[in-house]
Each structure stands twice: as C-alpha cells, then as structure tokens.
Amino acid sequence: xxxxxxxxxxxxxxxxxxxxxxxxxxxxxxxxxDVHYSPATIRNELADLEEMGYLEKTHLSSGRVPSEKxxxxxxxxxxxxxMLSDLEMKNIRDxxxxxxxxxxxxxxxxxxxxxxFTNYTAIMLGPELLEMKLKxxxxxxLSGNKGVMIIVTDSGHVENRVVTFPSxxxxxxxxxxxxxxxxxxxxxxxxxxxKRLNEEFRDVLRRNVSNYEHAMTLLRDSLEINDxxxxxxxxxxxxxxxxxxxxxxxxxxxxxxFEGKDLIRELMNMPPGGMHIRIGKENKxxxxxxxxxxxxTYSVGSELLGTVAVIGPxxxxxxxxxxxxxxxxxxxxxxxSDRKENNK
Amino acid sequence: xxxxxxxxxxxxxxxxxxxxxxxxxxxxxxxxxDVHYSPATIRNELADLEEMGYLEKTHLSSGRVPSEKxxxxxxxxxxxxxMLSDLEMKNIRDxxxxxxxxxxxxxxxxxxxxxxFTNYTAIMLGPELLEMKLKxxxxxxLSGNKGVMIIVTDSGHVENRVVTFPSxxxxxxxxxxxxxxxxxxxxxxxxxxxKRLNEEFRDVLRRNVSNYEHAMTLLRDSLEINDxxxxxxxxxxxxxxxxxxxxxxxxxxxxxxFEGKDLIRELMNMPPGGMHIRIGKENKxxxxxxxxxxxxTYSVGSELLGTVAVIGPxxxxxxxxxxxxxxxxxxxxxxxSDRKENNK
DNA sequence: AATTAGCACTCAGTAAGAGAGAGTGCTAAC
DNA sequence: GTTAGCACTCTCTCTTACTGAGTGCTAATT
Numbered sequence: 001x002x003x004x005x006x007x008x009x010x011x012x013x014x015x016x017x018x019x020x021x022x023x024x025x026x027x028x029x030x031x032x033x034d035v036h037y038s039p040a041t042i043r044n045e046l047a048d049l050e051e052m053g054y055l056e057k058t059h060l061s062s063g064r065v066p067s068e069k070x071x072x073x074x075x076x077x078x079x080x081x082x083m084l085s086d087l088e089m090k091n092i093r094d095x096x097x098x099x100x101x102x103x104x105x106x107x108x109x110x111x112x113x114x115x116x117f118t119n120y121t122a123i124m125l126g127p128e129l130l131e132m133k134l135k136x137x138x139x140x141x142l143s144g145n146k147g148v149m150i151i152v153t154d155s156g157h158v159e160n161r162v163v164t165f166p167s168x169x170x171x172x173x174x175x176x177x178x179x180x181x182x183x184x185x186x187x188x189x190x191x192x193x194x195k196r197l198n199e200e201f202r203d204v205l206r207r208n209v210s211n212y213e214h215a216m217t218l219l220r221d222s223l224e225i226n227d228x229x230x231x232x233x234x235x236x237x238x239x240x241x242x243x244x245x246x247x248x249x250x251x252x253x254x255x256x257x258f259e260g261k262d263l264i265r266e267l268m269n270m271p272p273g274g275m276h277i278r279i280g281k282e283n284k285x286x287x288x289x290x291x292x293x294x295x296x297t298y299s300v301g302s303e304l305l306g307t308v309a310v311i312g313p314x315x316x317x318x319x320x321x322x323x324x325x326x327x328x329x330x331x332x333x334x335x336x337s338d339r340k341e342n343n344k
Numbered sequence: 345x346x347x348x349x350x351x352x353x354x355x356x357x358x359x360x361x362x363x364x365x366x367x368x369x370x371x372x373x374x375x376x377x378d379v380h381y382s383p384a385t386i387r388n389e390l391a392d393l394e395e396m397g398y399l400e401k402t403h404l405s406s407g408r409v410p411s412e413k414x415x416x417x418x419x420x421x422x423x424x425x426x427m428l429s430d431l432e433m434k435n436i437r438d439x440x441x442x443x444x445x446x447x448x449x450x451x452x453x454x455x456x457x458x459x460x461f462t463n464y465t466a467i468m469l470g471p472e473l474l475e476m477k478l479k480x481x482x483x484x485x486l487s488g489n490k491g492v493m494i495i496v497t498d499s500g501h502v503e504n505r506v507v508t509f510p511s512x513x514x515x516x517x518x519x520x521x522x523x524x525x526x527x528x529x530x531x532x533x534x535x536x537x538x539k540r541l542n543e544e545f546r547d548v549l550r551r552n553v554s555n556y557e558h559a560m561t562l563l564r565d566s567l568e569i570n571d572x573x574x575x576x577x578x579x580x581x582x583x584x585x586x587x588x589x590x591x592x593x594x595x596x597x598x599x600x601x602f603e604g605k606d607l608i609r610e611l612m613n614m615p616p617g618g619m620h621i622r623i624g625k626e627n628k629x630x631x632x633x634x635x636x637x638x639x640x641t642y643s644v645g646s647e648l649l650g651t652v653a654v655i656g657p658x659x660x661x662x663x664x665x666x667x668x669x670x671x672x673x674x675x676x677x678x679x680x681s682d683r684k685e686n687n688k
Numbered sequence: 689a690a691t692t693a694g695c696a697c698t699c700a701g702t703a704a705g706a707g708a709g710a711g712t713g714c715t716a717a718c
Numbered sequence: 719g720t721t722a723g724c725a726c727t728c729t730c731t732c733t734t735a736c737t738g739a740g741t742g743c744t745a746a747t748t
Contacts (some may be wrong), residue, residue, distance in 0.1 A: 055693040237599035255581035405727045
C-alpha cells in the first residue's frame with residue numbers, strides 16, 4: 001500500500017515527466033514550492049516506489065521515469081481531468097456551428113480538432129457498414145439495361161450499385177423482386193443479406209419470377225456489400241515530433257501500423273462503452289509498444305457505434321487528452337443526432 | 345557540349361549513385377570492367393562535368409554526386425527504360441486478373457503494386473468529380489418526406505444525397521422537376537449545375553411548380569456537390585527508409601505534405617498528357633525539395649483523367665520507375681475501359 | 689524514528705585529439 | 719592525351735578525459 005506522500009510524489013513525478021520528457025531527479029522535485037522534503041528523503045521514497053515497480057531508471061544513476069505500472073496507477077488513481085480554457089471551449093463550439101453537408105465532414109472536423117488540441121494523432125473509426133440494418137431497397141432503372149440498386153440503412157447511410165441486368169430479365173421483374181425483398185428483409189443486418197437471400201428467397205423468387213437464375217445472380221451481385229473500412233486520421237505527423245520518436249525505425253513501424261487497416265481495427269477493438277486507455281504493451285500489437293491509446297465511442301443513430309481515438313507516446317498528457325476526447329466525442333454524437341432529427 | 349566519354353561517365357556515375365547512395369569516386373569508376381581509363385583521367389573528366397554544373401561534391405575531397413542539372417540531363421538524354429523480368433510481368437498481370445467489384449479497388453491495387461515494385465510511395469489522384477458530366481438524375485422517394493437524389497455521371501459514377509423535402513412540396517412535384525432537369529441538363533459538367541439552375545430554371549420552375557421557392561432550395565441543396573478529394577497513397581513509409589530521410593524533420597515535413605490535400609493537388613498539377621518528371625526543386629513546394637516526382641495519367645471513360653504518381657528521393661531508380669508507372673497506368677486504363685464495356 | 693547532510697560512485701554526454709581511409713587536384717612523366 | 723605519384727583535405731571512428739546530474743549509503747541531526 002502506498003503512503004500519502006508516495007502517492008503525492010508519484011503524481012508529481014509523472015506530471016513532471018509528461019511535460020519534460022526527461023528523467024526526473026530528487027533534487028528537481030525537492031526544489032518545487034509545494035514540496036518541503038530534502039532530496040535525500042525524496043530519494044528514499046523514490047527508491048521504494050521503484051522497488052514496488054512504479055518507477056524505473058534509464059541507467060544506474062539517472063533520474064526516474066514512470067514504468068507502465070506507474071502510468072497505469074497514475075491513470076487509475078491519481079489523475080484529475082484537465083480543464084479547458086474558456087477560449088478553447090469557445091473555439092471548439094464555434095467549429096461545430098458550421099453547416100456540414102456530409103456526415104463525413106463532421107467526423108473529419110472532429111478528428112482535426114482532436115489532433116490540433118492534443119498535439120497527438122487522432123483516429124476515427126466509422127461504424128461497420130455491415131452491422132447496419134436494411135431499411136429500404138430501391139431499384140432505379142437508368143438508360144438501356146442499366147440500373148442503380150439503392151440500399152438505405154437504418155442509420156441513414158445510402159449505398160448504391162450500378163448494375164447491368166441481362167436482357168433476359170425485364171426491369172419490371174426486378175422492381176417486383178425488390179418489392180418482395182423490401183417487405184421481408186426490413187431491419188435485417190447487411191451482413192446477413194446474402195444468407196437470407198439464399199435460404200429464404202430461392203423458392204419465393206422461383207415462383208414469382210421468370211428467369212429466376214438470372215435474377216438470383218443479379219441480386220447476389222448487387223447485395224454484395226464489402227465494407228469500406230472507414231478510417232480517418234488527422235495529425236499523423238504530430239506524434240512523430242515527440243522526442244520518443246527520434247528513431248527512424250520506430251517511425252516506420254508506426255506508419256506501417258497506420259497503413260494496415262486490419263491492424264488498426266484490431267488495435268481499436270475495445271469492449272463496448274466508456275473510455276478505454278491502453279498503455280504501452282497493453283496494446284498487443286507490434287510497433288506501438290511505446291504508445292498509449294485512448295479510445296471512446298460516438299454513436300450514430302440509436303445503437304451504431306464509431307470509435308474516436310488518440311494515439312500518443314506513453315508519456316502522454318492524459319488529463320488533457322481525456323477531457324478533450326470526452327468533450328469532442330459528446331459534441332460529435334450530439335451533432336450527429338441533431339442531424340438525424342432535422343432529417344425526419 | 346559534352347563529349348562521348350563525358351556522357352558515358354555521367355551515365356555511369358548517376359547509375360552508380362542511384363544504387364549506392366554514396367558519393368562516387370574516380371577509383372571506383374575506374375575499376376569497372378567496362379571502363380579502361382585510369383582514376384586520374386576520370387578525375388579530370390569529372391572535374392569538367394562539375395565545372396559545367398552536372399556534378400557536385402559533398403565536401404572538398406569527397407566523391408561526386410549528381411546535381412539537379414545532372415539528374416535532369418540524365419533523365420532527358422541518358423536513360424534507357426528498364427526491362428521488367430518475365431516473373432514481374434506475370435505477377436503484375438495476375439494481380440489484374442482478379443475480379444474487382446469497385447473501381448476504387450482497382451485503383452488501390454494499382455497503387456499497391458506500384459509502391460511494392462518501386463519501393464517508393466505511390467499516389468493516385470482520382471478524377472475531379474466536378475469535372476464529370478451529368479448523365480442522369482433521379483429522385484427516389486423513401487419513407488415519409490425523405491428521398492434520395494441520385495446523380496449519375498457520364499463516367500458511370502453515382503452520387504447520392506438523402507434529402508428531406510418540406511411538407512409544402514409534393515413528391516410528384518419533385519419528380520416532375522427532376523424530369524425537366526434531366527432533359528435540359530444532360531451532359532452539363534457538375535460544377536456548372538448550380539449556375540445553370542439559377543440562371544435558366546428559375547422561370548421554368550416558377551411556371552411549372554407550385555411552391556417554387558421551396559423547390560429551388562431543395563434542388564440547390566441536393567445538387568451542391570463538394571468534391572471529395574480522391575487521393576490514395578500506398579507505401580507512405582517506403583520513402584522514409586531511403587537513406588536521405590534519416591533526418592526526422594524531413595520526414596515530418598514530407599508527411600505534412602501528404603496530409604494536406606491541397607498541397608498534393610497543387611504538386612501533381614501537371615500539363616496534360618504524357619509522363620512528367622519533376623526533380624528536386626523543380627517541385628515548387630516546401631518539404632519535397634529533395635524528392636523527385638514522376639506522374640502520368642490514366643483515363644476513366646473517354647476524357648476524364650486521373651493521375652498516377654510515384655514520389656521518391658532525387659536519387660530515384662528512374663528507368664525502373666518510368667517503366668513501371670507506364671505499364672501500370674496503361675493496365676489501369678485498360679481495365680477501367682474493359683469494365684465500362686462490360687457495363688454497357 | 690524520521691529526516692537530512694555528506695560523500696563516494698556511476699553513467700550519459702560532450703569535447704578534443706589521433707589515425708585511418710577515401711578522395712581530390714596538380715605536376716611531371718609516359 | 720593519359721597516367722603515376724604525391725601532398726593535401728575532409729569525414730568517420732575510436733579513445734580519452736572531463737563534467738554534471740543523479741544515485742545509494744552512512745552517520746549526524748531533529
């Protein structure tokens with residue numbers, strides 16, 4: 001169990017290291033106005049904290065640096081959320097007052113604010129398209145034997161496919177099929193569409209539609225939805241100005257993580273709800289052992305969730321980032337639901 | 345005017361420097377099997393080439409390095425396109441044999457091949473949406489007073505907008521309007537839509553539609569198309585493994601260029617047609633003074649152009665990159681037009 | 689019993705110097 | 719015109735020495 005004084009010193013040390021990025025020595029702590037102990041006393045306490053695993057030294061006679069356990073303790077018990085200045089809050093609110101013609105724009109602006117105000121890299125993960133539910137399908141005939149299949153989801157997202165239908169099928173037939181689908185597949189998640197199509201509609205279609213095989217192929221093609229991983233970054237280079245990224249190899253492996261979309265999905269896969277903080281090796285992924293990741297979710301519509309994240313060095317300004325990510329994800333959710341209201 | 349031997353030596357030196365990234369000395373040139381001059385002779389020639397501005401030294405007694413003028417001369421007069429091995433050609437062709445459900449996928453694959461085979465960073469710039477021409481508009485009513493405005497362009501791109509129409513307007517009215525637009529605005533470039541709407545349709549609509557003001561607002565909103573800058577990168581970190589990017593500040597300023605979409609548009613703005621090579625400071629843009637950029641175009645449909653580019657260090661394997669960018673942009677164009685054929 | 693002063697010790701970082709190696713320019717010989 | 723020879727220059731690397739920040743431990747002080 002840690003004493004009051006140890007808690008106090010640990011907090012000071014982490015705070016100090018977060019801004020300085022230099023190992024913190026006993027003397028520099030002792031010189032602070034709010035500390036009345038001599039360097040020797042502090043050394044003793046720090047030695048104890050090190051023994052318990054909260055601190056580390058970079059070499060035998062260096063100052064101390066928080067260990068991952070130290071950061072974890074700091075984040076769990078010692079940190080108080082930062083306040084944003086009035087000016088900052090004003091700037092943020094103003095940024096959301098603009099009129100956004102696309103949902104995407106709103107997400108991009110949020111990412112930009114987040115990276116701008118934290119000075120780290122912001123990552124936005126859109127909701128998985130495949131998780132959305134079908135609200136409406138419509139087939140629109142264009143010229144010749146081309147048409148657009150329009151798929152509207154419950155959260156208001158619209159997908160379209162240009163399809164060419166073989167001359168064996170009549171446009172009216174397609175419309176007829178789509179009407180049947182509309183009736184039967186309402187609120188079915190998109191990832192189930194193919195399966196349902198195969199299992200339930202073979203017979204229905206065979207009975208109702210001439211040229212049934214052609215129709216099935218057409219439907220299969222137009223309902224094959226492949227998830228465009230909606231990942232957006234802002235301030236990718238910000239994180240690289242941090243002193244821990246002097247090493248070019250670290251930069252490269254981090255950028256590789258950013259480039260591989262699968263890796264990012266995996267990284268950001270968190271238990272639902274609330275805010276999550278992963279420190280250093282808690283991120284089970286090569287290339288970001290020295291980074292911390294803070295994530296939370298924003299919602300689009302009633303249940304569909306996207307993820308907001310900030311990635312920075314382990315030595316991250318946790319209080320400030322936590323506050324900012326909280327404020328911004330809430331504003332984003334609010335703006336998105338306002339949009340939905342207006343659209344009704 | 346350069347002598348035969350000077351041409352020959354300049355070529356050797358650039359080739360050598362491209363692979364080694366080290367200043368080239370007279371001795372190492374002299375040792376080659378295809379060179380029969382002594383180091384001293386070569387030194388004399390190199391000194392002349394330096395005087396003429398084709399070569400530089402990194403310090404007083406170092407070997408020589410091509411100057412930008414030297415690279416320019418090399419690119420314009422000395423370089424012969426590289427051959428790809430049969431295996432490489434096979435790999436490339438195979439990659440295109442896959443079935444692509446989206447045009448975007450095809451573009452991504454091209455970018456990946458390009459960065460993979462060159463080991464530099466590939467940049468793909470999609471055609472400007474606003475340059476496309478209107479082929480077809482359709483309004484589809486969804487539930488309530490919502491609908492989708494579908495805009496199909498001549499190159500087969502489909503845009504959609506979910507719109508909420510005020511209860512003052514009837515869905516039939518909208519359909520009526522859209523029919524008029526369809527007739528009159530066929531093949532009008534998207535960027536002119538708003539203007540045409542304002543100039544020509546005020547009167548037409550006023551005559552034909554009740555609640556004309558509401559209708560205008562609705563149309564304005566749904567035809568307001570903001571260009572989603574279609575930029576795609578592959579192998580962003582590849583260029584950073586080049587020895588000239590040891591300096592972290594260079595990395596940061598390069599990544600900043602990548603992040604700012606305007607900058608990239610500006611950078612890749614080349615006179616139309618053919619292949620363009622910009623060496624070092626010929627790129628009038630901060631942050632890439634030490635890079636070379638090779639661009640060419642690919643076409644979608646009859647006239648719409650996208651840009652393919654490779655960005656690497658000035659010391660770039662020009663012959664190979666030129667060949668690859670040529671082969672791949674042609675394959676891309678071919679695949680895209682095949683798709684179009686099939687879609688007819 | 690807790691705190692602190694004092695001191696020997698460790699280690700990173702910097703600076704200076706020495707030597708090796710690669711390369712040059714110039715002169716004189718071939 | 720070409721080349722051998724040589725003095726010279728500059729980078730790079732390795733050593734050595736020194737400084738400064740910081741530590742742990744012991745003994746004295748409160």
